[in-house]
Amino acid sequence: MTAAVAVDLGKTGCRAVLWDGAGPAHGVHEVPGAPGLAADGGVEAARTAVLAAVLPLLERAPSLRPAAVCVGAAGAAAAPRAARDLAGLLLGDLPTDEVAVTSDAVTAHAGALGGRPGVVLAIGTGSVAVGIGDDGAYARVGGWGPWLGDEGGGAWIGAAGLRAALRAHDGRGPDTALLAAAIERFGDPDRLPVALGRDGNPARTAASFAPDVARTATAGDSTASEIIRDAATALGETVLAAARRIGGDGLRVAVTGGLTGLGEPLLGPLRSTLAASPCALLLRPSLGDPLDGSRLLALDARTPHEPHVVRVRRAAPLPTAPTPPVTPPAVA
Amino acid sequence: MTAAVAVDLGKTGCRAVLWDGAGPAHGVHEVPGAPGLAADGGVEAARTAVLAAVLPLLERAPSLRPAAVCVGAAGAAAAPRAARDLAGLLLGDLPTDEVAVTSDAVTAHAGALGGRPGVVLAIGTGSVAVGIGDDGAYARVGGWGPWLGDEGGGAWIGAAGLRAALRAHDGRGPDTALLAAAIERFGDPDRLPVALGRDGNPARTAASFAPDVARTATAGDSTASEIIRDAATALGETVLAAARRIGGDGLRVAVTGGLTGLGEPLLGPLRSTLAASPCALLLRPSLGDPLDGSRLLALDARTPHEPHVVRVRRAAPLPTAPTPPVTPPAVA
Numbered sequence: 001m002t003a004a005v006a007v008d009l010g011k012t013g014c015r016a017v018l019w020d021g022a023g024p025a026h027g028v029h030e031v032p033g034a035p036g037l038a039a040d041g042g043v044e045a046a047r048t049a050v051l052a053a054v055l056p057l058l059e060r061a062p063s064l065r066p067a068a069v070c071v072g073a074a075g076a077a078a079a080p081r082a083a084r085d086l087a088g089l090l091l092g093d094l095p096t097d098e099v100a101v102t103s104d105a106v107t108a109h110a111g112a113l114g115g116r117p118g119v120v121l122a123i124g125t126g127s128v129a130v131g132i133g134d135d136g137a138y139a140r141v142g143g144w145g146p147w148l149g150d151e152g153g154g155a156w157i158g159a160a161g162l163r164a165a166l167r168a169h170d171g172r173g174p175d176t177a178l179l180a181a182a183i184e185r186f187g188d189p190d191r192l193p194v195a196l197g198r199d200g201n202p203a204r205t206a207a208s209f210a211p212d213v214a215r216t217a218t219a220g221d222s223t224a225s226e227i228i229r230d231a232a233t234a235l236g237e238t239v240l241a242a243a244r245r246i247g248g249d250g251l252r253v254a255v256t257g258g259l260t261g262l263g264e265p266l267l268g269p270l271r272s273t274l275a276a277s278p279c280a281l282l283l284r285p286s287l288g289d290p291l292d293g294s295r296l297l298a299l300d301a302r303t304p305h306e307p308h309v310v311r312v313r314r315a316a317p318l319p320t321a322p323t324p325p326v327t328p329p330a331v332a
Numbered sequence: 333m334t335a336a337v338a339v340d341l342g343k344t345g346c347r348a349v350l351w352d353g354a355g356p357a358h359g360v361h362e363v364p365g366a367p368g369l370a371a372d373g374g375v376e377a378a379r380t381a382v383l384a385a386v387l388p389l390l391e392r393a394p395s396l397r398p399a400a401v402c403v404g405a406a407g408a409a410a411a412p413r414a415a416r417d418l419a420g421l422l423l424g425d426l427p428t429d430e431v432a433v434t435s436d437a438v439t440a441h442a443g444a445l446g447g448r449p450g451v452v453l454a455i456g457t458g459s460v461a462v463g464i465g466d467d468g469a470y471a472r473v474g475g476w477g478p479w480l481g482d483e484g485g486g487a488w489i490g491a492a493g494l495r496a497a498l499r500a501h502d503g504r505g506p507d508t509a510l511l512a513a514a515i516e517r518f519g520d521p522d523r524l525p526v527a528l529g530r531d532g533n534p535a536r537t538a539a540s541f542a543p544d545v546a547r548t549a550t551a552g553d554s555t556a557s558e559i560i561r562d563a564a565t566a567l568g569e570t571v572l573a574a575a576r577r578i579g580g581d582g583l584r585v586a587v588t589g590g591l592t593g594l595g596e597p598l599l600g601p602l603r604s605t606l607a608a609s610p611c612a613l614l615l616r617p618s619l620g621d622p623l624d625g626s627r628l629l630a631l632d633a634r635t636p637h638e639p640h641v642v643r644v645r646r647a648a649p650l651p652t653a654p655t656p657p658v659t660p661p662a663v664a
Binding site for chain 2: 141142144145147148149151159162163166167170171172173192193196202206234237238240241244245
């Protein structure tokens with residue numbers, strides 16, 4: 001069985017796992033992340049984070065030598081040269097014959113659809129769809145942030161619910177149970193602007209109200225139901241745009257992210273929208289997470305994701321005998 | 333003729349004018365503002381700002397003694413005790429028999445409608461309506477900020493235009509000339525999130541796109557036209573809610589603020605909405621600014637605004653001979 005190392009490098013955390021061919025040799029090892037490959041000093045910061053996550057795993061399994069290491073890194077799509085530099089440095093640092101670097105969106109896609117073409121919709125505070133076609137065509141749709149897009153994501157749903165609550169409070173809009181729900185979560189409506197601004201992250205605070213909107217919709221409130229329906233429609237349009245741009249009918253679609261926790265009230269209408277579209281898209285359960293996708297891309301260079309992967313191989317393979325892990329470079 | 337001093341005390345600037353009964357004795361004198369009466373140390377900061385704005389005007393017109401001074405101050409509605417403290421202090425500081433303090437929303441209302449009951453809609457980056465009824469009933473509607481409301485204001489219109497532009501760019505929405513307009517103003521659509529976040533005031537930056545949305549609507553773009561129509565509808569609902577809450581048919585409505593510069597594309601549909609409502613509201617040109625309202629409330633204690641004005645009078649009037657202006661108190 002072929003061993004491989006999978007890494008998911010984000011801005012807050014860097015997670016790594018060593019596979020021995022049958023499963024993870026140990027649990028996931030997580031260390032602090034790095035500010036993104038496109039940032040100043042991004043390559044060195046990424047290298048430091050990856051080595052801090054990976055080397056302890058290799059030390060604990062000295063008999064395993066990974067055939068390949070794959071890193072899904074935030075910012076890799078915007079900085080292909082930095083991705084190549086990182087891959088080259090890691091090939092020198094790690095006891096492996098091959099290092100692959102790609103964006104975290106690509107590893108998330110590969111994980112959710114098991115390396116097959118299709119569209120992966122990620123919904124959390126925001127919303128973004130990534131499509132990868134049979135021929136490697138790539139489309140990123142949405143993900144513009146709370147001011148410019150992210151329609152149908154958690155902050156969008158939560159803010160729409162709070163706006164409707166305040167319209168009712170003002171007498172500008174119909175009565176809705178969202179007002180009582182907002183008061184229960186945030187207190188006096190007159191203090192809502194303060195509550196939303198308190199921690200400097202109004203998108204996250206607004207998103208915390210999304211489950212209340214879904215619950216209020218399920219309980220039969222028509223204003224909340226309309227918000228959830230509009231969210232499902234917006235998410236459907238996001239998926240359809242990605243599907244059209246990678247060109248394909250009957251494509252698989254997977255939905256990932258924390259907002260999937262809203263369940264059928266959101267996913268039911270989304271499924272109907274996609275099934276009814278001319279592209280006849282099929283909503284499937286997500287097959288895995290970004291670490292699964294990273295492992296898959298480490299071991300398989302023939303997926304449709306390959307045009308978006310920077311892969312460097314050692315000219316002469318290392319001897320098959322295990323090599324002692326190297327020491328991480330000093331942090332600058 | 334009766335002389336009076338009018339003051340408009342905001343967070344950025346404090347403007348004052350001395351009226352000699354026929355008109356301003358000099359131009360408007362502006363000095364830096366104060367953080368709001370409800371803030372810590374707000375009364376002393378307000379007093380310092382008011383005296384810095386007013387005393388030089390009195391020194392330049394030693395023969396005039398104002399019968400009354402009125403200050404429209406940000407935060408006065410939320411801090412009635414601070415308003416009373418400020419009025420008492422200013423009565424000691426200034427050569428006048430009467431000092432009135434009220435919120436800047438009340439002076440703006442009095443200025444725009446010449447002291448009569450009705451609804452004043454202020455539209456700039458945000459949107460807020462203030463209604464004052466025949467009997468002094470007061471309603472503030474909207475003004476919740478860009479996350480929670482301000483529907484139909486500049487940031488709302490601009491952000492809606494940018495969202496529509498990016499939907500077209502993504503292939504999530506219909507083609508619209510808003511995309512070309514957004515590129516002309518902000519450059520590469522992929523850099524829009526950066527452009528919007530650059531100065532830390534995305535609401536203001538989004539609002540700067542509102543005139544482009546209005547122009548694009550006038551040129552016949554259906555997406556832009558729908559945004560402007562929706563804005564007019566939202567503004568109409570804001571005015572109607574205020575009118576209902578102060579209870580009155582055939583009320584006057586005035587619109588103030590920078591967004592009135594969009595002109596008929598926005599105000600036309602708003603006028604129609606208001607005229608068609610069961611309340612038969614009449615949109616009128618604004619009669620004056622907050623300084624005009626402040627002067628009016630200084631001289632007239634019988635407007636419907638009076639319940640919202642804190643007014644203190646000297647027990648024994650000062651002698652009618654001009655009194656030399658006092659020195660401003662040292663800043664703590």
